[in-house]
Every structure is written in C-alpha cells, then in structure tokens.
Amino acid sequence: MVTQSNNHIDAIPKVLLQQLLDVLSAKGYRTVGPVVRDGSVFWDTIRQVADLPLGWRDEQTPGRYRIEQTGSTRIFGVVHGPQSVKPLAFAPREPLLTIERSKGRVSVQPTMPKSEKVAVLGVRACDLAGLAIQDHIFLKDAYRDPYYRIRRDGLFLIAVNCTRALATCFCASMDTGPRASANFDLALTELDEEMLVEAGSEAGREVVRALTCAPASPAQTREAERQIKACAGSQTRQLDRSRLPSALYDAHEHPRWDDVAARCLACGNCTMVCPTCFCHSVEEAPDLTQTGSEQSRLWDSCFTQEHGYIHGKNIRPTIKDRYRMWLTHKLASWIDQFGTSGCVGCGRCITWCPVGIDLTEELPALLNSTTQVKKESIRS
Amino acid sequence: MSDTNRANQPVTPGRPTLAVFKFASCDGCQLSILNLEDDLLALGQALDIAYFPEASSEMRKGPYDIALVEGSITTPEDAHRILSVRKQATWLMTIGACATAGGIQALRNWGDVEAFKRTVYPSPQYIQSLSTSTPISEHIHVDFELWGCPIDKAQLLRVITDLLGGVHPRLPTHSVCIECKRRGNICVMVAKGIPCLGPVTRTGCGAICPSMGRDCYGCFGPAEGLHEGPGLPPNTASLAKEFHQGLRLIPVEVLRRFRGINGSVRPFREESQAWEQNDRASHE
Numbered sequence: 077m078v079t080q081s082n083n084h085i086d087a088i089p090k091v092l093l094q095q096l097l098d099v100l101s102a103k104g105y106r107t108v109g110p111v112v113r114d115g116s117v118f119w120d121t122i123r124q125v126a127d128l129p130l131g132w133r134d135e136q137t138p139g140r141y142r143i144e145q146t147g148s149t150r151i152f153g154v155v156h157g158p159q160s161v162k163p164l165a166f167a168p169r170e171p172l173l174t175i176e177r178s179k180g181r182v183s184v185q186p187t188m189p190k191s192e193k194v195a196v197l198g199v200r201a202c203d204l205a206g207l208a209i210q211d212h213i214f215l216k217d218a219y220r221d222p223y224y225r226i227r228r229d230g231l232f233l234i235a236v237n238c239t240r241a242l243a244t245c246f247c248a249s250m251d252t253g254p255r256a257s258a259n260f261d262l263a264l265t266e267l268d269e270e271m272l273v274e275a276g277s278e279a280g281r282e283v284v285r286a287l288t289c290a291p292a293s294p295a296q297t298r299e300a301e302r303q304i305k306a307c308a309g310s311q312t313r314q315l316d317r318s319r320l321p322s323a324l325y326d327a328h329e330h331p332r333w334d335d336v337a338a339r340c341l342a343c344g345n346c347t348m349v350c351p352t353c354f355c356h357s358v359e360e361a362p363d364l365t366q367t368g369s370e371q372s373r374l375w376d377s378c379f380t381q382e383h384g385y386i387h388g389k390n391i392r393p394t395i396k397d398r399y400r401m402w403l404t405h406k407l408a409s410w411i412d413q414f415g416t417s418g419c420v421g422c423g424r425c426i427t428w429c430p431v432g433i434d435l436t437e438e439l440p441a442l443l444n445s446t447t448q449v450k451k452e453s454i455r456s
Numbered sequence: 457m458s459d460t461n462r463a464n465q466p467v468t469p470g471r472p473t474l475a476v477f478k479f480a481s482c483d484g485c486q487l488s489i490l491n492l493e494d495d496l497l498a499l500g501q502a503l504d505i506a507y508f509p510e511a512s513s514e515m516r517k518g519p520y521d522i523a524l525v526e527g528s529i530t531t532p533e534d535a536h537r538i539l540s541v542r543k544q545a546t547w548l549m550t551i552g553a554c555a556t557a558g559g560i561q562a563l564r565n566w567g568d569v570e571a572f573k574r575t576v577y578p579s580p581q582y583i584q585s586l587s588t589s590t591p592i593s594e595h596i597h598v599d600f601e602l603w604g605c606p607i608d609k610a611q612l613l614r615v616i617t618d619l620l621g622g623v624h625p626r627l628p629t630h631s632v633c634i635e636c637k638r639r640g641n642i643c644v645m646v647a648k649g650i651p652c653l654g655p656v657t658r659t660g661c662g663a664i665c666p667s668m669g670r671d672c673y674g675c676f677g678p679a680e681g682l683h684e685g686p687g688l689p690p691n692t693a694s695l696a697k698e699f700h701q702g703l704r705l706i707p708v709e710v711l712r713r714f715r716g717i718n719g720s721v722r723p724f725r726e727e728s729q730a731w732e733q734n735d736r737a738s739h740e
Contacts, residue, residue, distance in 0.1 A: 343655035348637030
C-alpha cells in the first residue's frame with residue numbers, strides 16, 4: 077500500500093544506525109539481518125552495520141538471481157533473497173517430541189524451542205503480509221501451534237519500506253506493499269543520508285526513545301513518500317484478482333495446465349520460498365535399539381508424491397495435478413479458506429523456479445482464454 | 457521394493473543375521489557401513505554380522521535374514537552368483553547406484569566392450585565380461601533399493617531399524633531442491649547459472665553438493681523413480697531444455713549431464729539419448 081502513514085516519523089542519520097543495533101542488543105535482542113552469502117542474502121546474526129549488504133543490489137528475473145556490488149551507500153539495496161521471514165517462525169526442521177520406552181512404559185517429552193528475543197532488521201512489506209497469513213494459520217483459535225508461538229513471540233520486526241522494485245515484484249497489485257502498513261515494530265525508509273523511522277508498536281516506540289533522533293522534516297517525509305510511490309509505479313508485473321476465486325475454478329479443465337505441466341519440474345522450490353506456504357510433514361526417527369524415537373516436523377510441499385498419497389492412492393499423480401492444486405489453492409481456494417489471497421506478490425516463486433515459471437503469466441493465460449474456449453465450444 | 461508382504465514379516469527374533477555381498481563396484485557403499493562409527497557398534501549388537509568379507513575374515517554360510525548387495529552385474533559368473541544370493545536371503549536390499557542402477561560402469565552399455573578389452577588387455581581372450589552393466593533388479597527380485605554414490609549412512613540405518621521393528625521401510629522420493637531449501641542453501645542454478653540436476657534427483661543425500669556450492673550430479677537417481685507414466689516426475693525434458701536454452705549448454709553437454717552415475721536408469725537414459733540425437737543433428 078502506498079497510502080501515507082499517520083504515525084510519527086523520526087529521522088536518524090545513517091551514520092548513526094549502529095546505535096539502533098546497540099539499543100536492541102542492550103534490550104536483550106539478538107539482531108538478524110540480510111547478510112551476503114553465496115551470491116544472495118540470508119538471515120544471519122549481525123552486530124554492526126558493516127555486516128549488512130552495504131552497496132549491494134539484486135537483480136531478479138524468472139529463474140535468475142544475481143547480486144552485484146554497486147559501491148553506493150545504500151544499506152538495504154538488496155530487496156530480498158530466497159528466505160522470507162517464514163523460517164524464523166516456522167522452522168524448516170523442528171524437533172517436536174522425544175519418545176522413550178523402558179520396562180514396558182512409554183514416555184513422551186515435547187521438545188519446545190528455546191524462547192529467544194530476535195530483532196529482524198530488513199523485513200519487506202510483502203514478507204510482513206506473508207507472516208500475518210502464517211500467524212492466522214498457526215495461531216488461530218484452538219489450533220495454536222506452541223512451537224510456532226514461542227518463535228513468533230520472540231520476534232521484533234523492523235521493516236524496510238521498498239524504494240526499488242525488482243522485475244519480479246507485484247506487491248502493489250496485491251495491496252501488500254511496497255510500504256509496510258501493519259504488523260511491524262519499526263519501519264525504516266532509507267534515504268541518501270538519513271533513515272526515517274516509524275514505530276508501529278509500544279515496543280517499537282521504546283526503542284525509538286532510546287535513539288538519538290529528531291522528527292523527520294516535511295521534505296524528508298515527502299521524499300520518502302515519493303520514492304515508495306515511484307517503487308509501486310515501477311512494478312512491471314501485476315496480478316489481476318478481480319475475477320478470483322471463481323474464474324480459476326472454472327478454468328479447471330483448461331489446456332494451459334498441460335502447457336505449464338510440460339515446463340514444471342515438480343521440484344517444490346516455489347513452495348519452499350513462498351512466505352505463506354505452510355505444508356509440513358512429521359517424521360519419526362526411531363533408534364536402532366527400539367527404545368526411543370524422535371519426532372520432527374519438516375517443511376513439505378504439495379509438489380511431492382507423498383503429499384498426494386491418501387488411503388492407498390496418490391490423488392495427484394501427475395505434475396499437472398500438482399501445479400493446478402498449488403496455483404488454485406494459492407490464488408483461489410485460499411480466499412475461501414482464509415479470507416485472503418495466499419499470494420503476497422513477493423515474486424520469489426518466479427525467481428527461484430529453475431525454469432522460470434511465472435504465475436503472473438500463467439493466471440491470465442488460464443483465465444483469458446477460458447472465455448475463448450467456452451465461446452468456441454458454444455459455437456461448435 | 458514391490459514385495460510388501462515380505463517386508464512386513466518380522467525377521468528372525470533375537471539377532472537376525474546380516475550378509476553383505478559385493479559385485480562390480482568400488483566398495484564405497486560397504487565402506488559407508490564401516491563408517492557408521494558409534495552406530496556400527498549398535499548395528500553389531502542388533503544384528504549378527506554373519507558374512508561381510510570387507511570387514512571380517514569370518515564368513516559364515518547362509519541362509520541370512522538380511523542381505524545387502526553392492527555392485528552391478530557385469531560378468532557371466534556374477535549373473536549366476538546373484539541367483540544364489542537371492543536364494544540365501546529372506547530380505548534382499550541393494551545398496552548404491554551400481555547395484556540399484558548399473559552404476560558408472562553402465563556407460564559401457566553405449567560402448568563397444570570388445571574394443572575396450574582389446575585396448576586395455578594384452579590377452580583379451582581371458583577376460584570374461586558381459587557387454588552391459590545391469591542393476592540387480594534386472595536379474596532377481598529385490599525387496600528394497602537404496603540409491604546414492606555412495607549410499608547415505610542414515611538411510612541405511614533407518615531401513616535396517618524399520619526392518620527390525622517390522623515396519624515396511626519408507627524413504628522420501630522427492631527432489632533434492634526441497635532439502636536444499638530446508639537447509640538454507642543458495643540455488644546454484646538460479647543464482648550462479650550452474651546446470652544442477654537437483655530438481656529431477658531423488659533426495660536422501662542431505663543436499664551435500666549444493667551445500668558446498670556445486671551442482672547436484674544426480675547420484676541418488678531420478679526423483680520419484682522410473683517414469684511410470686506420462687506427465688509424472690521427473691521432468692527431465694524441461695530441465696534439459698533449460699540447460700540448453702537458458703544456460704547455453706550445447707547438446708553434448710546436456711547429454712553428459714544425464715549420462716553419469718545413474719545414466720542407465722530410464723528417465724536419465726532416455727533424456728541423454730534424446731540429446732545424443734540433438735547432438736548428431738547439430739553436426740549434420
């Protein structure tokens with residue numbers, strides 16, 4: 077969303093950003109931020125501003141990711157890597173229980189994660205939207221997941237409003253960005269010399285009070301607004317949701333599914349990098365002596381054979397079945413199930429697909445020509 | 457692998473016997489057993505290791521409860537010997553790419569073995585060798601197959617644990633990519649333009665190679681098995697096309713990607729043969 081914020085906005089000189097890290101540390105947080113590794117950025121512990129990807133920027137196109145050092149003074153020039161905030165709350169592999177058997181008795185011990193205060197610096201608006209969806213899934217009503225809860229409760233979220241869009245971004249059309257509008261503790265906007273700071277929670281305001289900062293000038297806030305709006309305006313991809321969910325259900329027998337299935341590898345990369353995909357499996361690991369077992373939860377994908385295996389039969393044997401299941405759930409039945417789209421427009425599934433399948437291309441192809449197919453069938 | 461009845465029968469109570477047999481192979485998978493370290497002691501307690509020439513000169517006669525078979529069939533003698541191994545074993549499991557898929561030596565299936573013999577040996581008439589290297593399953597019924605070059609120690613232990621517990625072993629068959637992403641690896645194909653076989657390769661290794669920044673070369677074989685029907689994974693054709701059109705590999709390079717350690721398994725074999733034709737066409 078590009079609507080202007082009503083919150084109070086402060087400005088701190090970028091050279092003083094270290095103070096923010098120090099304040100967080102003093103308040104007992106371990107700060108993680110994007111750190112350059114292996115040609116991308118990954119969440120890692122940071123202690124000083126120099127640990128952040130100063131001067132780096134990413135270019136993303138379907139099936140391709142590259143970062144380069146530009147020599148600029150931008151701290152948050154890299155929009156994102158393959159990880160959303162997802163792994164920080166919903167761990168890719170998490171021990172759930174240990175089971176022990178002795179003298180004919182079985183005892184079960186839950187293995188809860190260690191509670192830890194973690195400040196996440198550099199969260200994008202699309203990822204906040206993804207996290208809100210994950211919160212809904214893991215923490216709703218009676219089905220609260222205690223493992224997720226412990227990790228999630230420890231998070232202090234520092235968003236960075238986007239001032240540059242990637243070729244794969246389409247958050248503006250999903251109403252999730254490029255401005256962080258909710259669910260953050262602090263939101264930063266990076267200008268040339270200053271970092272504008274907006275608090276979104278009481279914990280955020282406490283941190284701001286400990287910083288040496290002054291209210292942002294009208295010129296500074298105008299410049300921030302201009303850059304965020306320009307970022308939204310520069311997005312070349314979009315996803316038209318006006319006919320969803322019904323139009324995608326109607327496209328269930330569309331020949332385009334065969335076309336995309338011929339390209340899809342069913343490798344599951346799109347689901348792994350998706351900020352909202354929540355599928356997981358539970359794995360039992362007994363020891364050789366049959367006296368104990370460890371049960372873990374790990375990220376799963378609707379693109380695996382096992383995922384569609386129910387009552388002695390695989391209900392989604394072909395790649396076509398699986399891609400159709402994924403896209404239809406993500407863009408259509410998710411709305412019926414959770415009241416929102418399952419897509420936040422981050423574009424990761426486009427970038428990290430090894431063959432560059434682009435859902436913003438697939439959806440119009442599936443919808444537009446459906447009408448044509450229907451018309452043709454009426455004519456004949 | 458298909459015989460679930462046999463798998464569901466508990467093996468002999470007490471300490472079931474284990475035998476390890478070698479055919480045409482490098483012994484690396486047998487070494488994986490010896491490399492189990494602390495778990496090797498537990499294995500020795502849970503099982504009676506009755507026949508394992510690589511480990512012990514005490515070699516007791518069968519029958520055995522569990523037979524592990526390493527290596528492929530490349531000689532007339534071995535084609536005969538594997539029949540007797542089958543007769544001695546209640547439960548027979550292949551370990552590694554050679555036994556499960558024919559191994560790297562299955563490259564001979566595209567070559568002229570007689571010509572190789574004449575080139576290598578001064579008296580080739582003494583060499584008795586088949587013109588092909590074939591997986592064990594082409595000769596006898598196999599109850600379970602472990603992929604990999606070498607196998608993954610944890611998978612081996614897991615399968616034996618399941619057998620001892622009377623459970624039918626079940627191993628994941630999905631792509632290496634899923635494990636890569638769980639581990640927080642960079643995708644070497646997307647971020648570095650390296651032609652990686654991970655998207656069409658079966659998981660189980662722990663994504664070792666991409667974790668070291670290099671490409672998967674498919675040593676765990678094709679994801680989800682052997683192309684049991686149209687439209688099923690692995691989609692080698694799409695990945696090969698991307699290697700060629702996106703990453704600019706020439707046809708012979710695409711061919712070589714698929715014709716490696718598991719080159720003889722149907723999905724990889726068919727893909728490499730398709731690119732062999734493309735390669736020929738490009739020279740015409």
